[in-house]
Amino acid sequence: MAKSLFEKVWAAHAVGTLANGQTQLLIGTHLIHEVTSPQAFGMLRDLGLKVAMPHRTFATVDHIVPTDQLVEPYRDPLAQAMMEELRRNCAESGITFFDRATGKQGIVHIVGPEQGITQPGTTIACGDSHTSTHGAFGAVAFGIGTTQIRDVLATQTMALGKLKVRRINVRGSLRPGVYAKDVILHIIRVLGVNGGTGYAYEYGGEVFDRFSMEERMTVCNMSIEGGARAGYVNPDQITFDYLRGRPYAPQGAAWDAAVERWRGFASDPGCPYDDVINIDAADIAPTVTWGINPGQGIAITDSIPDPARATAADERASIEEALAYMKLRPGAAIKGTRIDVAFIGSCTNGRLSDFREVARYVRGRRVAPGVKAIAVPGSQIVALQCEREGIDHVLRHAGFEWRAAGCSMCLAMNPDKLVGDQLCASSSNRNFKGRQGSPTGRTLLMSPLMVAAAAVTGSVADAREVFAVHS
Amino acid sequence: MALEKITAVTGRAVCVPGNDIDTDRIIPARFMKCVTFDGLGEFLFYDARKKADGTDQVHPLNDPRLRGATILLSGANFGCGSSREHAPQAIQKHGFRAVVAESFAEIFFGNCTTLGIPCAAAARADIARLAAAVDADPALPVTLDVATGEIRFGGQSIRAEVRPAARDALVHGRWDAIGELLDGLPAAQVLAARTPYLAA
Numbered sequence: 001m002a003k004s005l006f007e008k009v010w011a012a013h014a015v016g017t018l019a020n021g022q023t024q025l026l027i028g029t030h031l032i033h034e035v036t037s038p039q040a041f042g043m044l045r046d047l048g049l050k051v052a053m054p055h056r057t058f059a060t061v062d063h064i065v066p067t068d069q070l071v072e073p074y075r076d077p078l079a080q081a082m083m084e085e086l087r088r089n090c091a092e093s094g095i096t097f098f099d100r101a102t103g104k105q106g107i108v109h110i111v112g113p114e115q116g117i118t119q120p121g122t123t124i125a126c127g128d129s130h131t132s133t134h135g136a137f138g139a140v141a142f143g144i145g146t147t148q149i150r151d152v153l154a155t156q157t158m159a160l161g162k163l164k165v166r167r168i169n170v171r172g173s174l175r176p177g178v179y180a181k182d183v184i185l186h187i188i189r190v191l192g193v194n195g196g197t198g199y200a201y202e203y204g205g206e207v208f209d210r211f212s213m214e215e216r217m218t219v220c221n222m223s224i225e226g227g228a229r230a231g232y233v234n235p236d237q238i239t240f241d242y243l244r245g246r247p248y249a250p251q252g253a254a255w256d257a258a259v260e261r262w263r264g265f266a267s268d269p270g271c272p273y274d275d276v277i278n279i280d281a282a283d284i285a286p287t288v289t290w291g292i293n294p295g296q297g298i299a300i301t302d303s304i305p306d307p308a309r310a311t312a313a314d315e316r317a318s319i320e321e322a323l324a325y326m327k328l329r330p331g332a333a334i335k336g337t338r339i340d341v342a343f344i345g346s347c348t349n350g351r352l353s354d355f356r357e358v359a360r361y362v363r364g365r366r367v368a369p370g371v372k373a374i375a376v377p378g379s380q381i382v383a384l385q386c387e388r389e390g391i392d393h394v395l396r397h398a399g400f401e402w403r404a405a406g407c408s409m410c411l412a413m414n415p416d417k418l419v420g421d422q423l424c425a426s427s428s429n430r431n432f433k434g435r436q437g438s439p440t441g442r443t444l445l446m447s448p449l450m451v452a453a454a455a456v457t458g459s460v461a462d463a464r465e466v467f468a469v470h471s
Numbered sequence: 472m473a474l475e476k477i478t479a480v481t482g483r484a485v486c487v488p489g490n491d492i493d494t495d496r497i498i499p500a501r502f503m504k505c506v507t508f509d510g511l512g513e514f515l516f517y518d519a520r521k522k523a524d525g526t527d528q529v530h531p532l533n534d535p536r537l538r539g540a541t542i543l544l545s546g547a548n549f550g551c552g553s554s555r556e557h558a559p560q561a562i563q564k565h566g567f568r569a570v571v572a573e574s575f576a577e578i579f580f581g582n583c584t585t586l587g588i589p590c591a592a593a594a595r596a597d598i599a600r601l602a603a604a605v606d607a608d609p610a611l612p613v614t615l616d617v618a619t620g621e622i623r624f625g626g627q628s629i630r631a632e633v634r635p636a637a638r639d640a641l642v643h644g645r646w647d648a649i650g651e652l653l654d655g656l657p658a659a660q661v662l663a664a665r666t667p668y669l670a671a
Contacts, residue, residue, distance in 0.1 A: 012666065013660045018648065020640040028669055036555065038506035038536050045650070048533045052656060056669065078504040085506045122668060129578060145582035146508075146557035151652050158657045159648035160581075161636050166544065193491055194548040197577055227551065229577045250668075261667060293491050293551070301648070318490060367594040410554075411500045432495040432552060439518035 002268035005121075005234055006165045009140040009265060013123045015157055029059040029139075030152045032095070033108050034064055034086040041089040041141050044371070049092040050424045053156040054343040058117055059090050059186030060098040062107045063413045067376050067403035069098065079414065091418050093153075106405045107377020109133035109347040113217065114381050116246025119258070120235035121265035127154050130347050130429065132223040135232030136216035137239055139340050140200070143228055148278025148349040163230065164198055164274035169205035172281040177464035179357075180215035181349060181447035183207065185287040185297045187219075187279065188226040193295040199274070203265065207281050214353040214444055225294040227461045234266040258302025258334035286461060288334050289431045289445040291322030296431075298334060300450070300462045302463065306330035325433055326442050327421065334460055337444075340422040342373040342455035343436075344448050345401070346410040349427035350378025352385045354448040359386075359394040361449060361467040367399030368458030374416065375400045376408040398456070426453035476645040477587055480569040481614040482541030484624075486530050489514065490543055493552035494579060500553075511557055512564030532565075536609040543597055544605075545572040549590075550579025555619040559583045569615045571598060571622065571631050577653045584637040587646045588618045597622075597629035618642045 015024040018208035030053075032040075034353040037059070044050070050337050051057060074080045090097035098104040098111055105111070110125050120138035124131060129407040144158065148200075151158045170183060188195075201223050207214065216233045223231025233239075240259050243249045250258040285299035296318075298304070307323070307330060310316035323330055328337065344350075344358060355375065367373040375395045377383035383405050386392050392402040409416040410428035417437025418424055424436055431443040444460060453463035463469060485602040500515040511531045520530040543562060549572035550558060558584045560569065569589045583590045593601075604625055605611055620632035633641065640646040663669040 013662070015655050015662055018651050019643070019645055020636045022648075024659070026659050026666070026669075028663075028666065035503055039508055039556075043508060049653075052659075053663065053669075076504070079620045082504065082506060089504060092531055118669060127556075128552060128554065143554035143578055145554055145559075145578065147556060147585045147586065147647070153651040154649065155656045156663065157652050157655060159652065167663070193551060194574065194576065197548075197574070219585075224552075224578075226575065227548070258667070293493070314490065321489070328607075389631060403623050411495075413500050413504060430493075430495070430552060432517045434499050435495050437501065439523065 002271035004165050004267040004271045004273065005232060005265050006140060006163065006201060006202065009121055009123060010162060011219040014132045018159055022161050023162050024157050025123060026078045026127045026157050027152050028056060028154070029117060029124045031108050031112055031124065031126035032059045032149065034061045035083040036088065037149055038082065038085045039146045041151055041405050043147065043357065044116045044153055045149040049154045050152045051095065054094040056156060057084060057153065058098070058112070058230065059095050060105050060108050060111045061086060061100065063407045063411065065100070065406040066414050067408050067416060068407050068460050069403060072356040075276060076415065078360040099463055103380050106382065107347045107350060107388070107407055109221065110351060110378035112383065113213070114135065114246065114379060115342050116243050116249035119243065120239060120262035120426040125158060127354040128337065129224040130221050132229070132231045132345055133221040135220040135223070135230055136213060138232055138235035138262065140230055140232065143224060163200040165202055166196070166199045166275040166277060167202045167204060167273040168277045168279065170203070170279045170281050171205045174207060174284060177286055177469040178284050178447065181449040182284050183220040183376070184222040185289070185294065185445065186284045188222065188295045189297045190279065191226055191277065193225060193293050194227040196223065199228050202273070203231060206231050212353060213238060214351045218348055219410055222294065225429060235262050270340060282372040286450055286463060287445065288450065290326060290328055290334055292325055292433050293429060294429065294445060296322055296429060300335060302334065304328050304330055304332050308325050334376050335462060337460040339371060339425045339459055341418060341424040342367070342451050343409045343424055343426040343428065345376030345378060345408050346428040347378060350376060350382065351449045354427065355386050358448050358452045359391040362398045362452050362456060363394050365398055365438045365456045366454045369460055370453055373400040373455045374403055376403045377405050379405045409436055410446050411435060425451045425460065442447055474645040474647055475587065476643040477589060477646065478618045479614055479616045480542060480589060481612060483539060483543040483610060484539040484605045486599065487531050488546060490546040491548045491551055493548055494555050494558040495552055497550065497557055498555065503555060503557050505530045508557065508560040508564065511561040512566065513558045515561040515565040520582065533555070539566065539631035540627040541566060541568040542613055542615060544602055545565045545570070547573040549575050551576035551582055554578045556582045559586050561590055571615065573598065582644055582646065584640060586622040587641065589615060589633050589641055590635050591615055591631035593622065593629055593631040600627070601629060
């Protein structure tokens with residue numbers, strides 16, 4: 001019988017069935033970072049347990065690292081303590097740690113793929129909801145909590161109920177100036193922030209067939225914002241070409257065997273899905289959020305919703321709550337909304353292609369007076385690639401601060417934070433209340449180029465107009 | 472490792488209304504700069520409970536009549552966003568033993584179950600009825616019967632179901648899977664040894 005990738009990967013990793021009916025699933029690759037793992041190591045010690053497969057566990061540091069201070073000790077003693085705790089835990093258990101001194105440190109969801117650790121047909125878990133990013137390679141990748149990190153450390157398995165699979169086809173061609181970020185913001189807007197509960201999303205169609213790995217990662221990254229715990233794209237030649245030659249990718253004869261195996265994990269033609277959704281790529285516009293969850297987005301050409309026009313009481317209440325927090329006027333155009341901060345980075349949009357696209361258009365332009373603009377590469381390798389191409393120079397010259405790698409202002413656990421009710425045009429993934437470090441700070445999610453357009457004009461703008469984007 | 476069989480939770484309830492309450496709101500990221508979960512209870516819903524100067528603002532959890540409640544009521548898609556276990560840890564350390572909402576985000580639901588916190592889904596109208604009863608009498612005893620999937624209060628009863636796998640784990644004292652997973656470790660090692668990318 002024809003099977004989906006999800007079914008095949010699940011079957012290949014199922015150890016057995018637990019008493020409550022859940023599956024004990026083998027987790028091939030466990031990624032850890034400094035925020036959600038220290039308590040798990042503490043639990044392990046309390047139980048007298050050891051890490052079962054330290055060679056299948058990889059660590060990096062991303063959430064708390066300052067992006068403007070490389071020398072330790074960090075000014076924030078709590079950040080320093082978390083750094084040292086992770087170092088100690090990795091050393092004691094024999095876990096590979098991509099520390100800052102290795103030159104390979106970065107956001108965990110950028111490091112895994114660029115090292116070639118993330119591979120098709122594998123299972124991946126990490127104590128971070130954006131672990132769905134790795135699904136771009138045809139892996140089944142889950143965000144997990146700290147107690148589950150303990151479970152994976154101790155047994156390299158976890159207890160999980162099987163997900164349903166929803167195939168999302170995006171057909172046709174994207175219009176110029178429309179990016180992978182717009183695709184996922186559109187999908188979340190259409191299906192809702194909880195539309196994916198209980199599902200893994202399989203993304204396909206011509207748009208995904210043509211997407212680069214970095215574009216696929218941007219979409220898979222935000223699956224969780226649509227409620228789907230996992231999202232993936234079937235592996236193909238683009239996947240294999242990306243992985244070839246990377247440090248942890250198979251080499252020589254093993255490479256050919258691996259590619260053969262990886263191809264076999266792709267969903268079989270005609271396999272059944274629990275649900276299928278079709279989206280026309282031409283319907284997707286550059287998208288901007290106006291509210292306090294990632295589903296509250298509109299096309300850049302649209303007006304901010306008016307609660308008076310809401311059809312359901314629920315919708316009215318949620319628009320009112322969002323607008324009260326965002327201090328935005330119902331019915332007004334989103335275009336022209338003044339911004340205070342522009343942030344380009346994060347596990348969603350902190351990769352080389354993101355900075356390349358921005359540099360291509362901001363060359364010779366200047367960040368508007370009064371706007372603080374920061375560009376934060378997602379990893380040390382991304383930073384180096386950008387610096388080799390002179391991208392850092394272009395961005396600095398335009399008035400962006402060029403920072404060191406980390407999560408930075410996506411969730412502001414480091415010193416990069418909004419102040420007061422500053423409004424931030426952000427290439428990150430969440431616009432929740434208080435997300436960017438100030439309890440009253442405001443976030444508008446958009447593609448990196450739309451952030452750049454907002455940065456140079458000082459207000460939310462249509463990048464297609466600002467930069468004359470035609471192709 | 473014998474775990475408590477969580478068949479029912481009885482106590483007072485408090486409603487924090489709203490849909491899509493995310494884990495950043497439950498516990499803002501700046502309070503995750505820690506290497507243990509100790510003390511997280513005091514930061515539960517911090518930015519909604521406190522003004523910028525750190526003094527209290529109007530919030531159900533600041534209402535002295537509702538202090539000591541052990542059952543948290545809320546709306547749809549509760550716990551969406553980040554996978555941070557800090558969120559259910561903060562809820563538990565604040566003193567809550569159960570959460571009742573219209574629906575739950577997936578990762579949050581799993582994290583709660585693993586900590587022995589039942590997450591029961593109930594209809595909006597029923598939650599509103601319960602919240603109204605609690606509002607009228609904050610001392611009203613409320614019982615979430617995990618095994619039968621109902622909530623009883625003041626002579627009334629509403630449906631509130633924990634999904635079957637989680638319910639069975641809670642009522643049979645198997646909500647922390649580590650024991651079972653360790654039992655399966657030898658089988659996991661056998662499977663890993665014949666899985667090409669793990670055997671290498």
